[in-house]
Amino acid sequence: MTQTVIRKMTANEETLGFQTEVKQLLHLMVHSLYSNREIFLRELISNANDACDKLRFLALDAPDLMEADAEMSVRISVDPESKELVISDNGIGMTRDDVISNLGTIAKSGTAEFIKNLSGDSKQDANLIGQFGVGFYSAFIVADRVVVRTRRAGNDAADAVEWSSDGDGQYTIKTIEKAERGTEIRLTLKEDASEFGETYRIRHLVTKYSDHVSIPVYLKNDVEKDDESEAKSEWDQVNQATALWTRPRTEITDEEYTEFYKHVAHDFEDPMTWSHHKVEGKSEYTGLLYVPARAPYDLWNRESPRGLKLYVQRVFIMDRAEEFLPLYLRFIRGVVDSSDLSLNVSREILQKDARVEAMKSAVTRRALDMLAKLAKDDSEKYQKFWEMFGECLKEGPAEDHQNKERITKLLRFASTHASTPAQNVGVEDYIARMVDGQKDIYYLVAESHTNALGSPYLEAFKKRGIEVLVLSDRIDEWLMGHLQEYKDHQFVDVTRDGLELPGEGKDEKKEQKKESKEHKALIKRMKEALTEQVEDVKPSVRLTDSAAVLVLTEHDMGPQMRQIMEAAGQAMPVSKPILEINTDHSLLMRLESEADEGRFKELARLVFDHAQLGAEGKLDDAPGYLKRVNALLTELSV
Ligand code: ADP
Secondary structure, eight states, rough: OOOEEEEEEEEEEEEEOOOHHHHHHHHHHHTTGGGEEEEEEEEHHHHHHHHHHHHHHHTTTTTGGGGOOOOOOOEEEEEEETEEEEEEEEEOOOOOOHHHHHTTTTOOTTHHHHHHHHOSSSHHHHHHHHHHGGGEEEHHHHEEEEEEEEOOSSSSSTEEEEEEEEESSEEEEEEEEOOSSSEEEEEOOHHHGGGGHHHHHOOOOOOOHTTTTTTTTTEEEEOOOTTTTOGGGGGEOOOOOOOOGGGGGGOOOHHHHHHHHHHHHHHSSOOOOEEEEOOOOOEEEEEEEEEEOOOTTTTTTSSSSSSSEEEEEEEEEEEEEEEGSSSGGGTOEEEEEEEEOOTOOOHHHHHHHHHHHHHHHHHHHHHHHHHHHHHHHHHHHHHHHHHHHHHTTTTHHOOOGHHHHHHHHHOOOOOSSSSSSSOOOOHHHHHHHTTTTTEEEEEEOOOSHHHHHTOGGGHHHHTTTOOOOEETTTHHHHHHHOOOOEEEEEEEETTTOOOOOTTOOOHHHHHHHHHHHHHHHHHHHHHHTTTTOOOOEEOOOSSSSSSSEEETTTTSOHHHHHHHHTTTHHHOOOOOOOEEEOSSHHHHHHHHOOOOHHHHHHHHHHHHHHHHHHHHSOOOOOOHHHHHHHHHHHHOOO
């Protein structure tokens, strides 16, 4: 945040250096946004609009702030001769301190990190910078000099500030007189940006980008320079100036929705989808929700601002009110406009108000419906959505019990029935493909997708043609702990004890009992040999190729979850698994006939080691394992 004073000219005039991040961002922006440069106008009008919103809000309690000028507006004038473009508003304005921190630093958290990730490839960076939001600094894409004159509403005319910079690393700030409150931004256009000095061009851009801005945007007509009176008729209103969300859905075009999104979200890219709804009845509100096409740079930063722009009866109240959506939907942007809340609602009140709670559950439902619609109408787009935001949605079942079924339907998994590791199978697809007699939804959590596919646990499923969902994201075991069921289907972990497969009749049960009896001696010996490692040894019904697998009882913690807890410094109770053996496997047959107890023990341990590798992808005793395998190999070669 440091800005160094470079020169102090007089008591009130000084030159300061931009914060390092600003310098870097300015440089990158000017280069990577060149082909997109007209967006600077949208950014500056957006800021002007926000400044007016803020003033209107503060004036609710302090009407004097409005001075004698209550009609909020943005005014734009161009001078093709001097190549100047001036954008002014009569909003809240800024004090000297505001100017220094707002126009000399970037307050967003993670900025340095973000800048480090820019590649230098202008096309890629343009998208990233778009996500980040360029705001005021985008003026320097088209201007080689920017002068901001501003007075905070309520301050004396003599207590205004002028900020000026060539965008080259420093700016000068001084105290000036300014009669009207608010902010005026004067751009001296670059040689190659003279098109933005033409009225027709600006008119076109305002209509294109800022039609939905809720206050009037006036453009100064081209009139003779020495015209004496600056009559009001010189100013043309260019935009519609009605808040977009208050208009009927049928009258709003996709382009208008898209532009409004870019304004709300400070995003360059079109949104993926949106939902616009008016709710009447017990609580009345309008919501306009958007799903961005790309995850913001700070999606995984828990402290990042999130939430919707809140309005009450069309009056702007606050940006990013987080009380209207759960955390797992933090990527959703947009607006809520309530008819019921009080105009002087504060964040503290929002957190306690029962009406807000009711709106939150209604807005959440709308958001989930919007996603369900996207999944139904356009599975390809939904897949893109899933790649961006799927991991957020996976937090849903734990956070939002009420909507668990709806969220579960939106989840996508990798599966043994797909040829790629892409997560593109939903529970409904899975259920539609169930085999005769199948009721449960089977899943396997593994370290990686490749590990999972080779897993011995899947053998019995492959044999029977039963699909298994394959989960390998870090969050997955935790997620499955919260899922349990969908409609009347249980989620069943294929690595657990007591697995009963569809089509598995009494015969198999009998077979298993018979095997237990037949191999009683082997089982007993193995139990003794592995008493430290396993809880029990049982004949398996699930194995065809492998010698043995480890299974957990229903209540044991899985290896992924255990690792997470242990990494977090939690000591976990040791629970021993059950070893299921394939008595038809040659290794087990060999064991059965092994008379030497020492050898038996070594081989039994080897069977356990292999089962552990299959289950966890690693061994408790790797050196011991190597020794045992070496001994075996030596034996084979003599
Ligand atoms: P952002 O709008 O994303 O916060 P900007 O770089 O566009 O970032 O602006 C930084 C800050 O400068 C704004 O948050 C606002 O406080 C202030 N600001 C910019 N333009 C104006 C304006 N026209 N009137 C009052 N304040 C402004």
